[in-house]
Amino acid sequence: MTPHLTASAPADTHTAWWQDAVIYQVYPRSFADADGDGMGDLEGVRSRLPYLRDLGVDAVWLSPFYASPQADAGYDVADYRAIDPMFGTLHDADALIRDAHALGLRIIVDLVPNHSSDQHEWFKRALKEGPGSALRARYHFRPGRGENGELPPNDWESIFGGPAWTRTSGPDGEWYLHLFAPEQPDFNWEHPAVADEFRSILRFWLDMGVDGFRVDVAHGLVKAAGLPDIGGADQLKLLGNDVMPFFDQDGVHEIYRSWRRILAEYPGERIAVAEAWTPSADRTALYVRPDELHQAFNFQYLGAPWDAEALREVIDDSLAAMLPVGAPATWVLSNHDVTRHATRFANPSGLGTQLRTPGDRALGLRRARAATLLMLALPGSAYIYQGEELGLPDVTDLPDEVRQDPSFFRAEGQDGFRDGCRVPIPWTVDGSSYGFGSGGSWLPQPADWGKLSVEAQEGDSSSTLELYRSALAVRRTHPGLGRGTAVQWLEAPEGVLAFARDGFVCTVNLTADAVRMPVRGDVLLASGEVVRDGSEFELPGDTTVWWTM
The missing domain is CATH 3.20.20.80 (Glycosidases)
Known part of the structure; x- marks a missing residue:
């Protein structure tokens, strides 16, 4: 690499x-x-x-x-x-x-x-005052579709499941939008x-x-604009x-x-x-x-x-x-x-x-x-x-x-x-x-x-x-951790990530098997046991080691 x-x-x-x-x-x-x-x-x-x-x-x-x-x-x-x-x-x-x-x-x-919440004072007043209320304009109230307004205004689904619209009670029958639960009406940020x-x-x-x-x-x-239909069944x-x-x-x-x-x-x-x-x-x-x-x-x-x-x-x-x-x-x-x-x-x-x-x-x-x-x-x-x-x-x-x-x-x-x-x-x-x-x-x-x-x-x-x-203590004091905007990728075996940053090296073995690699310096910290053997070390599977150079 x-x-x-x-x-x-x-x-x-x-x-x-x-x-x-x-x-x-x-x-x-x-x-x-x-x-x-x-x-x-x-x-x-x-x-x-x-x-x-x-x-x-x-x-x-x-x-x-x-x-x-x-x-x-x-x-x-x-x-x-x-x-x-x-x-x-x-x-x-x-x-x-x-x-x-x-x-x-x-x-x-x-x-x-x-x-x-649907118990927010604005929303409670909006329900009470009915269609045309200034408070309803702060949410997304819409008339329904269908002959008697019995269908939701569009095909959006709630992220929690089911329609993203709930119909109000009473003769007006308007619907309000809630991308989450019915108790969570969406604000109209317009x-x-x-x-x-x-x-x-x-x-x-x-x-x-x-x-x-x-x-x-x-x-x-x-x-x-216009709250358009999505048109597909597989919604977010x-x-x-x-x-x-x-x-x-x-x-x-x-x-x-x-x-x-x-x-x-x-x-x-x-x-x-x-x-x-x-x-x-x-x-x-x-x-x-x-x-x-x-x-x-x-x-x-x-x-x-x-x-x-x-x-x-x-x-x-x-x-x-x-x-x-x-x-x-x-x-x-x-x-x-x-x-x-x-x-x-x-x-x-x-x-x-x-x-x-x-x-x-x-x-x-x-x-x-x-x-x-x-x-x-x-x-x-x-x-x-x-x-x-x-x-x-x-x-x-x-x-x-x-x-x-x-x-x-x-x-x-x-x-x-x-x-x-x-x-x-x-x-x-x-x-x-x-x-x-x-x-x-x-x-x-x-x-x-x-x-x-x-x-x-x-x-x-x-x-x-x-x-x-230990990791957070090292991170606070070592200049190669946290700060900056880049990493320098180093050559490493397949399934292993290694990068350097300002006197610091991080090596991660994402495979199940141990790998042998060159020693990078002195061990600062490791997530598991690391065995050093001269100029090489054995990095166990699913293990990360921090080195200081």
Whole structure:
């Protein structure tokens, strides 16, 4: 394999904190429960902030904690300026932000601008006032098709399954659009009041001191003019990159330009991160042009199989796409919407991001550890999902009666197995909820959760937790990690990736068999045991090693 250097941009004299940050996603209901009601809360998160500081992350992203009927785990927001009582109060949020800053951690909050809850005051008034209401213009209300308006206005399907339209009760019989659950009506971003409201919401939380926003469904705010039919039965699921008239429309970019101007008014380099599922890395790059958002999740990387050729291609494509717009690449392996990578990699590639089988758990963990060191060695910013530092697998055997994912209850949508990656994480070896809280947990934890807990792994040099701590400590201090825009690919055997960066080499064996390779320098860190023999070393299958030159 011929060494290859991806194109690089001129060095910037200032590296903003977010360009190479490691950001940890907290799913509040499953992180820590302070009041013993079985549901995680903000005070629980606050109590565990020292753990996150010691882990070595730069920022904490909090999934939604707003006032909500919880039809979709808080992504159905009734009041964007209030905390749901299940999570606490605004005073709790203020205390959490202040404590995080005192510990050197930044706070990023989820923002949900594509849709509201059907219990949002605007939507409730829109239903009450009927056709012609000014409030209805802030959503997508339409008359139905058919002789008596009995058919939906178009053929769009909900990402959670079933039609994307629900008919209102009463004599008017209008329909409203919801790309997700019926309890999540889509805003009409063509209406100026919607744009005004969200600029106000941004300022509210920026004034509270948050350091940034993760923008939910950032690619979905603007719909194609006229809401045209798709005409095909195979419509988009949530985690996909198809071209659709309700996603990735060019009109979204003017919205984000206006948001960037607001963020720039505040000190401390406040940021916004796009959850944007697009057909290609080039389309994703449009969201992070210099006058738009700062980062976008790299879903092409998340969906790549455990295969050297496929991973090299997505790494090259990601770096090349970000370079012209001057944005950092981002890397992510797990989040609250997909099967944890310790379980994905335990199964044959090609099974997708929602799995119903635990697979080979030992193999999955070995690959997950190797994948983590690969991710953290790449230039740009990395995202960690709570519990992955413990090597947690998905819980694939939850009984149907405890599931809460709305897509589980609707046909022909997502697989409906997102609950498996949302099970509360274990902190202690023993206890009714392994240290999550005194009142049990809202989703049942497996019987073997204790041996994966923070308490069980802390201080064990061979544990996944200590691997993450070591990797993040090295990443903070070594100039060849995180920073920059390029990798230099090195010659390597088939199925092995090797690249150099500023006095650093990362070598990954993605095959099942050990390979012999030349020693690259001194070992900084390895995901498994590496045996050195003179000028060569043996790299086991599914293992990553970091070298310093």
